[in-house]
Amino acid sequence: MSATDRDHRATGRSTDQATRWAVLSPPTLFLLAFFLAPALIMVLASFQYPGEFGGLAPLTDQGDGKEYGLTLENLAFFFSDWLFAEIFARSFSVAAASTLICLILAYPVAWLIAQSPKRHRDLLVLLVILPFASNFLIRVYAWMIILGPQAALARTINGLLATLGLEPVSLLFSPIAVLVGMVYVHLPFMILPLYTNLEKHDPVLLDAAQDLGANAWQRFWRVTWPLSLPGVFSGAALVFIPVLGMFAIPDLLGGTRDMLIGNLIKDQFLGVRDWPFGAALSIMLTLAVLSLAGLAAWLSKPRRRAT
Amino acid sequence: MPLLEIRRVTRRFGAFEAVKEVSFGVEAGEFFTLLGPSGCGKTTLLRMIAGFDLPDAGQILLDGKDLAHTPAERRPVHTVFQNFALFPHLTVAKNVAFPLRMAGLADAEIRRRTAEALDMVHLGELAEHYPNEISGGQKQRVALARGLVNRPRLLLLDEPLGALDLKLREEMQMELIKLQREVGITFVFVTHAQNEALALSHRIAVMNAGRVVQLDAPSRIYGFPASRFVADFIGNCNLLEAEVRAVEAGRLRLHVAGLGEIVAPAAADIQSGERGLLALRPEQVRIAAEADPGWANRFPGEVRDFLYVGDVTTYQVLLDNGYTLQALMPNAAPGRARFHETGDRVMVGWPAEAGHYVRD
Numbered sequence: 001m002s003a004t005d006r007d008h009r010a011t012g013r014s015t016d017q018a019t020r021w022a023v024l025s026p027p028t029l030f031l032l033a034f035f036l037a038p039a040l041i042m043v044l045a046s047f048q049y050p051g052e053f054g055g056l057a058p059l060t061d062q063g064d065g066k067e068y069g070l071t072l073e074n075l076a077f078f079f080s081d082w083l084f085a086e087i088f089a090r091s092f093s094v095a096a097a098s099t100l101i102c103l104i105l106a107y108p109v110a111w112l113i114a115q116s117p118k119r120h121r122d123l124l125v126l127l128v129i130l131p132f133a134s135n136f137l138i139r140v141y142a143w144m145i146i147l148g149p150q151a152a153l154a155r156t157i158n159g160l161l162a163t164l165g166l167e168p169v170s171l172l173f174s175p176i177a178v179l180v181g182m183v184y185v186h187l188p189f190m191i192l193p194l195y196t197n198l199e200k201h202d203p204v205l206l207d208a209a210q211d212l213g214a215n216a217w218q219r220f221w222r223v224t225w226p227l228s229l230p231g232v233f234s235g236a237a238l239v240f241i242p243v244l245g246m247f248a249i250p251d252l253l254g255g256t257r258d259m260l261i262g263n264l265i266k267d268q269f270l271g272v273r274d275w276p277f278g279a280a281l282s283i284m285l286t287l288a289v290l291s292l293a294g295l296a297a298w299l300s301k302p303r304r305r306a307t
Numbered sequence: 308m309p310l311l312e313i314r315r316v317t318r319r320f321g322a323f324e325a326v327k328e329v330s331f332g333v334e335a336g337e338f339f340t341l342l343g344p345s346g347c348g349k350t351t352l353l354r355m356i357a358g359f360d361l362p363d364a365g366q367i368l369l370d371g372k373d374l375a376h377t378p379a380e381r382r383p384v385h386t387v388f389q390n391f392a393l394f395p396h397l398t399v400a401k402n403v404a405f406p407l408r409m410a411g412l413a414d415a416e417i418r419r420r421t422a423e424a425l426d427m428v429h430l431g432e433l434a435e436h437y438p439n440e441i442s443g444g445q446k447q448r449v450a451l452a453r454g455l456v457n458r459p460r461l462l463l464l465d466e467p468l469g470a471l472d473l474k475l476r477e478e479m480q481m482e483l484i485k486l487q488r489e490v491g492i493t494f495v496f497v498t499h500a501q502n503e504a505l506a507l508s509h510r511i512a513v514m515n516a517g518r519v520v521q522l523d524a525p526s527r528i529y530g531f532p533a534s535r536f537v538a539d540f541i542g543n544c545n546l547l548e549a550e551v552r553a554v555e556a557g558r559l560r561l562h563v564a565g566l567g568e569i570v571a572p573a574a575a576d577i578q579s580g581e582r583g584l585l586a587l588r589p590e591q592v593r594i595a596a597e598a599d600p601g602w603a604n605r606f607p608g609e610v611r612d613f614l615y616v617g618d619v620t621t622y623q624v625l626l627d628n629g630y631t632l633q634a635l636m637p638n639a640a641p642g643r644a645r646f647h648e649t650g651d652r653v654m655v656g657w658p659a660e661a662g663h664y665v666r667d
Contacts, residue, residue, distance in 0.1 A: 205394060205395075207359060207386075207388070208394070209394075210358075210380045211359075211380070212405050212454075213410055214380055214405075215380055218409060223394060226396045
């Protein structure tokens with residue numbers, strides 16, 4: 001290799017590195033500023049004492065005889081009462097149920113959009129995201145009317161129950177209403193990743209499967225479904241995680257016994273003004289979600305069978 | 308009774324007739340090729356045999372049984388697709404095992420036959436790889452193994468070599484011939500590459516505009532094209548517009564406007580006075596500095612151009628009367644081939660038994 005060649009290579013490498021930094025810096029800075037820093041602040045807050053009127057107590061002694069510095073009390077409190085574990089468990093079940101129902105409802109919709117003629121697809125996708133055009137709270141209030149006792153739905157159901165000699169039920173302020181709201185609000189987040197995935201499937205694979213003896217169900221179960229798993233996983237994540245943290249829907253549609261983690265955390269910050277315990281709850285929630293995501297990643301990792 | 312029988316099959320898409328009243332039979336154990344330019348209806352026909360499409364008229368029979376009410380998944384017919392259509396989420400072994408699994412065989416049987424099929428195409432070592440980890444030629448072999456593993460009555464191959472590069476394609480041609488002979492399964496092969504069709508097939512059906520225009524053994528198709536289309540589509544050909552002047556014992560006297568009198572071998576049922584074409588293969592045309600006494604037809608001309616491709620050279624010779632003929636000469640002379648240079652005056656000629664008269 002000649003000297004000029006080497007020089008050229010060397011400059012080439014350093015420009016490569018400069019390019020890499022130029023490309024990677026903005027997202028790195030973004031993540032540092034908007035994800036890591038707030039997360040660390042929350043971690044720190046969860047080890048602090050609450051301030052007198054909300055907020056946090058100082059880290060150093062102010063000489064006013066009030067609490068200061070770091071403590072494990074918040075975490076200790078979390079683990080001291082089964083109530084919190086119960087709320088966590090209830091929230092995870094609601095999130096799991098919402099995710100499952102969303103998946104069952106979204107899959108056929110996404111599949112139909114992916115199957116429809118190309119020129120209609122953009123319009124259909126637009127229709128899926130159209131609800132976002134109106135305010136989230138207004139849409140939830142609309143459900144309060146739909147599920148309310150004076151609405152046709154409740155009257156029909158209770159009319160039927162009455163003819164069967166059964167007590168009337170309340171649709172609103174029930175776990176069912178919470179589930180309906182959660183599914184309604186998050187359905188597009190399941191449809192879109194599924195559609196993006198299904199739309200990319202090569203139809204010749206289904207021909208091949210049929211050619212090799214697979215009936216309609218086997219074609220779905222052996223080809224379409226496994227190939228759509230990446231879409232299923234991203235859709236599930238996009239529904240499961242927001243549902244876990246959601247407090248407005250259980251507040252508006254749920255009954256008093258339907259408290260979820262979201263409500264609990266919100267109450268710590270806005271109600272009882274115990275920021276450190278709210279922060280501790282958030283951290284526990286984040287850890288729970290991350291370990292669940294880790295488990296899912298580990299389970300879905302393709303493993304080669306040893307031969 | 309042929310294994311596969313196509314009876315007056317027609318398929319329309321709107322006003323367009325993709326396949327028009329096509330009939331032929333494929334014998335058991337045969338390597339049968341549907342050859343034609345794109346849009347000639349060969350792939351439509353293949354899809355109807357596979358069961359992805361249904362004829363508008365006519366019948367497709369396998370072992371004498373009409374397939375009209377047998378869906379694709381229940382036909383004992385497998386297809387090797389153009390881009391192989393391997394399942395990306397399954398390993399090589401699971402791809403090959405797929406039809407066995409669909410047939411509901413026991414696990415042990417599936418394992419045994421999958422291993423056998425992979426050995427047959429020399430891919431045993433790649434069994435646990437995924438399709439995106441193997442080369443194009445290997446994918447081709449997986450697709451073949453998958454198509455053959457549960458021994459279909461018929462294997463359809465839809466331009467399976469089209470996605471491979473030239474060298475690999477030639478290798479795979481050899482392998483296909485060997486494989487078909489070993490397994491004895493009937494192959495119906497679809498291609499637009501005439502050299503592939505000539506190299507591989509027992510018989511070729513040449514298709515054009517929805518019809519089978521000639522069905523014969525490769526050497527007959529090449530040597531005795533039945534129409535201008537076949538002569539032109541298969542290989543290179545000099546096509547001379549000719550009028551039959553006289554029919555003699557074993558000979559035709561043709562008149563080619565602008566060229567003059569030509570002697571050509573006789574064909575059946577030719578009437579004096581009719582018009583047609585003389586199809587003359589470039590390798591039948593000789594060129595030399597001096598005319599050879601064996602040449603019944605001879606014309607002076609000038610080398611206009613030549614294309615040297617190693618083993619042979621194709622010359623374009625402009626005859627003095629304005630016709631351009633192609634002549635193919637092997638470069639087999641010891642040492643170095645002797646070329647005619649552009650601008651050389653040469654004699655062009657061919658014997659009386661060369662060429663083939665085609666009624667137009």
